[in-house]
Amino acid sequence: MARADADPKIDRRKFLAGVAAGAASAMAPPAARAAEAPAQTTPRAPSALPPSAKTVEAETKTPRELARVPGIAGSDFMVDVIKTLDIKYVPANCASSYRALHESLIDYGGNRMPEFLTCMHEESAVAMAHGYFKVAGKPLLTLCHGTVGLQHATMAIYNAWCDRVPVIVIGGNELDAAHRPPGVPTIHSAQDINALVRDFTKWDDTPVSLQHFAQSFVRAYKIAMTPPYGPVMISLDTGLQQEPMRDDGEKPYIPRYVPTSPPQGDSGAVKEAARLLANAQNPVIVADRAARTPNGVTLLVQLAELLQARVIDQGGRMNFPTTHYLTAPASAVSNADVIIGLELSDFWGTVNSFTDNGENRGIGQNSTRINPDTRLISICAVDLNTKANYQDFQRFQVIDVQMAADAQATLPALIEAVRSAIRNDRKSAIAARGESAKKAYAEMRSRARQAAAVGWDASPISTARMVMETFGQIKDLDWSLVAAESPRFNWPHRLLPIEKHHQWLGRAGGYGVGYAAPASVGAALANRDLGRISVCFQPDGDLMYAPGVLWTAARHKIPLLAVMHNNRGYHRHRLSQARRVDGLVGERPDQGSVRAWSRPQGSSRDGESGAASAARRVDATAVMP
Amino acid sequence: MNLNLRTLAAIVAGLVLTSSVAAAGSAEKGKAAYVRHGCWQCHGFDGQGSVAGSKIAPNPMPFEAFSDFVRTTSGAMPPYQKAILSDDDLADIYAYLQSVPKARDPKTIPLLNP
Ligand SMILES: Cc1ncc(C[n+]2csc(CCOP(=O)(O)OP(=O)(O)O)c2C)c(N)n1
Numbered sequence: 001m002a003r004a005d006a007d008p009k010i011d012r013r014k015f016l017a018g019v020a021a022g023a024a025s026a027m028a029p030p031a032a033r034a035a036e037a038p039a040q041t042t043p044r045a046p047s048a049l050p051p052s053a054k055t056v057e058a059e060t061k062t063p064r065e066l067a068r069v070p071g072i073a074g075s076d077f078m079v080d081v082i083k084t085l086d087i088k089y090v091p092a093n094c095a096s097s098y099r100a101l102h103e104s105l106i107d108y109g110g111n112r113m114p115e116f117l118t119c120m121h122e123e124s125a126v127a128m129a130h131g132y133f134k135v136a137g138k139p140l141l142t143l144c145h146g147t148v149g150l151q152h153a154t155m156a157i158y159n160a161w162c163d164r165v166p167v168i169v170i171g172g173n174e175l176d177a178a179h180r181p182p183g184v185p186t187i188h189s190a191q192d193i194n195a196l197v198r199d200f201t202k203w204d205d206t207p208v209s210l211q212h213f214a215q216s217f218v219r220a221y222k223i224a225m226t227p228p229y230g231p232v233m234i235s236l237d238t239g240l241q242q243e244p245m246r247d248d249g250e251k252p253y254i255p256r257y258v259p260t261s262p263p264q265g266d267s268g269a270v271k272e273a274a275r276l277l278a279n280a281q282n283p284v285i286v287a288d289r290a291a292r293t294p295n296g297v298t299l300l301v302q303l304a305e306l307l308q309a310r311v312i313d314q315g316g317r318m319n320f321p322t323t324h325y326l327t328a329p330a331s332a333v334s335n336a337d338v339i340i341g342l343e344l345s346d347f348w349g350t351v352n353s354f355t356d357n358g359e360n361r362g363i364g365q366n367s368t369r370i371n372p373d374t375r376l377i378s379i380c381a382v383d384l385n386t387k388a389n390y391q392d393f394q395r396f397q398v399i400d401v402q403m404a405a406d407a408q409a410t411l412p413a414l415i416e417a418v419r420s421a422i423r424n425d426r427k428s429a430i431a432a433r434g435e436s437a438k439k440a441y442a443e444m445r446s447r448a449r450q451a452a453a454v455g456w457d458a459s460p461i462s463t464a465r466m467v468m469e470t471f472g473q474i475k476d477l478d479w480s481l482v483a484a485e486s487p488r489f490n491w492p493h494r495l496l497p498i499e500k501h502h503q504w505l506g507r508a509g510g511y512g513v514g515y516a517a518p519a520s521v522g523a524a525l526a527n528r529d530l531g532r533i534s535v536c537f538q539p540d541g542d543l544m545y546a547p548g549v550l551w552t553a554a555r556h557k558i559p560l561l562a563v564m565h566n567n568r569g570y571h572r573h574r575l576s577q578a579r580r581v582d583g584l585v586g587e588r589p590d591q592g593s594v595r596a597w598s599r600p601q602g603s604s605r606d607g608e609s610g611a612a613s614a615a616r617r618v619d620a621t622a623v624m625p
Numbered sequence: 626m627n628l629n630l631r632t633l634a635a636i637v638a639g640l641v642l643t644s645s646v647a648a649a650g651s652a653e654k655g656k657a658a659y660v661r662h663g664c665w666q667c668h669g670f671d672g673q674g675s676v677a678g679s680k681i682a683p684n685p686m687p688f689e690a691f692s693d694f695v696r697t698t699s700g701a702m703p704p705y706q707k708a709i710l711s712d713d714d715l716a717d718i719y720a721y722l723q724s725v726p727k728a729r730d731p732k733t734i735p736l737l738n739p
């Protein structure tokens with residue numbers, strides 16, 4: 001490893017490491033220390049001694065500035081690399097294994113582009129980056145302690161993987177077993193930290209030189225940002241960060257980032273899909289993570305209107321305006337003769353139903369929801385990126401025309417192909433289809449309003465009213481609904497005019513609970529910079545996993561209106577248990593404590609930022625009798 | 626489909642078996658039982674229904690059909706046997722559902738008519 005020929009005498013960061021090792025040996029068992037100490041001859045000292053000047057300083061003062069490394073530190077060069085990619089923030093929880101890079105980001109990089117955001121949990125840091133991307137369209141970098149910190153981060157990385165969101169994760173790791181301090185720094189090292197997340201990251205690397213780092217980082221960014229997007233991981237050796245750059249005149253270069261264009265569907269398959277759609281009696285479009293950007297929504301509206309085809313938006317992203325008359329409920333698949341799925345995470349589940357009722361020898365009932373001769377088309381980039389271990393690819397569904405391609409990138413060609421495939425004699429039938437869609441839409445909206453009216457005046461407040469009262473407060477602002485986790489809680493999509501891409505961001509992806517709170521804070525950060533107001537309907541159980549993210553929101557002045565959906569329980573989980581047992585111990589967190597938590601952390605209604613007004617809302621929403 | 630037939634059968638059975646227990650529960654106790662047994666989680670606090678469960682109030686189905694359904698359903702809703710949900714609790718829950726007032730006309734609610 002390059003570290004062997006570094007000059008230890010002048011390395012400030014090695015000095016820091018020395019301090020850490022000293023602290024580690026101070027924690028050695030008393031017997032071990034006694035063995036090293038000279039024989040005691042003085043009388044026994046009183047049991048409680050005043051702290052030494054050194055201890056007082058360590059406990060109460062800011063550590064003294066240390067001399068800088070002559071020349072350029074390796075971690076300073078790393079900051080140069082990071083800065084070429086226009087990354088705005090680094091949400092992270094601090095750790096010694098990346099202390100050199102941390103220090104360079106602050107002192108050398110000026111803590112700007114990227115700015116370090118203090119997080120209370122690595123899971124929160126990654127989920128913040130997740131939520132941020134879905135608003136900003138730009139990835140964030142997060143740093144973590146390579147072993148324990150990465151262990152904390154894993155679920156959020158899995159969510160990002162399943163939700164096809166790029167996050168760049170760097171884990172600090174002390175590779176050199178002969179040089180790293182014994183004790184904690186060694187326990188916190190591993191041969192291959194990336195192994196932990198390799199099954200659910202797009203790519204990972206362990207650079208062994210600064211030049212290697214430059215290539216790795218730019219490559220990681222590029223891979224993460226090529227659809228299908230996904231998280232990437234770099235293991236960063238502590239030694240490599242701490243070394244000064246070699247002074248032999250050769251400076252590592254920083255490769256220029258050039259975005260890779262997303263994969264577009266094969267022209268033959270596009271033509272065949274267009275033929276099927278143009279000739280269908282009742283084509284239905286289903287979209288899950290189709291619209292990566294606002295333009296995706298525009299394209300989908302064009303395709304739908306061209307065909308007068310109804311659209312089922314499964315809500316992985318905001319794909320289609322809820323106010324458009326072609327919006328259809330999930331049940332619309334049953335009358336379709338052609339269904340096109342755009343970036344569906346579960347095609348099987350779209351056209352089949354499953355009832356977890358213990359029938360069918362205990363495995364539940366499976367039944368098809370479509371006609372046997374319905375033709376299926378799929379455009380899905382995730383087909384290019386399937387891994388074996390984690391089962392996010394769902395049940396197998398036979399599909400007639402399938403494109404391993406990015407839906408949004410393929411839509412322009414598909415729209416053109418459909419336009420030329422529509423024969424003149426089909427046009428009046430297509431127009432008539434539009435008219436009946438308008439009627440069906442009006443009925444659907446009216447049913448939703450009628451359902452919302454039941455229990456409108458009830459106490460505790462109904463969830464429908466909670467949504468509409470919140471909307472009443474924000475409707476004249478540029479609002480963004482950043483999370484509403486439970487798929488059972490569908491009032492926002494039934495009642496709200498969700499018309500812009502940022503007005504709905506989709507869900508966790510991997511159903512890892514504990515996503516909504518930190519992803520909302522991350523999304524709110526991006527919205528803050530764009531002058532928007534962020535709102536989330538915050539489930540209670542979800543918040544209680546890592547409520548420290550409210551502290552981060554308050555600390556970094558991130559405004560978020562979090563309306564507590566305080567149903568005082570692990571409701572969705574309860575649904576899966578209801579059949580077997582009548583209430584388990586452990587299904588109802590004491591939700592009084594949601595309030596107890598958010599106040600001391602500085603985010604109550606009197607908090608400095610108005611962030612997460614969760615505390616106030618707990619009282620206002622669903623307090624059970 | 627299956628379910629509707631079953632529900633229908635239950636209603637018919639209810640009409641025929643006039644000897645079955647009549648419901649004379651307490652709406653007040655029923656509200657608490659409705660919450661305690663978790664019916665609200667799928668049907669909403671007022672029986673208005675949600676993605677997870679259908680609308681069951683106001684105007685619940687006849688008691689016999691109701692009781693039969695809750696005890697024996699094998700569809701998406703879990704069945705509740707007597708050991709878990711007593712006859713008294715079930716009668717109280719029914720009384721509570723009967724007491725749920727009729728929904729307001731959505732046209733009279735400004736927030737639902739933006
Ligand atoms: C990390 C993680 N742990 C456990 C679960 C299992 N689980 C599924 S839903 C759920 C309860 C969620 O409760 P809450 O956030 O309060 O939302 P609610 O369903 O009550 O609206 C749990 C624990 C999970 N999905 N993810």
Ligand SMILES: [Mg+2]
Nearest residue numbers: 540541569571
């Ligand atoms: Mg809950």
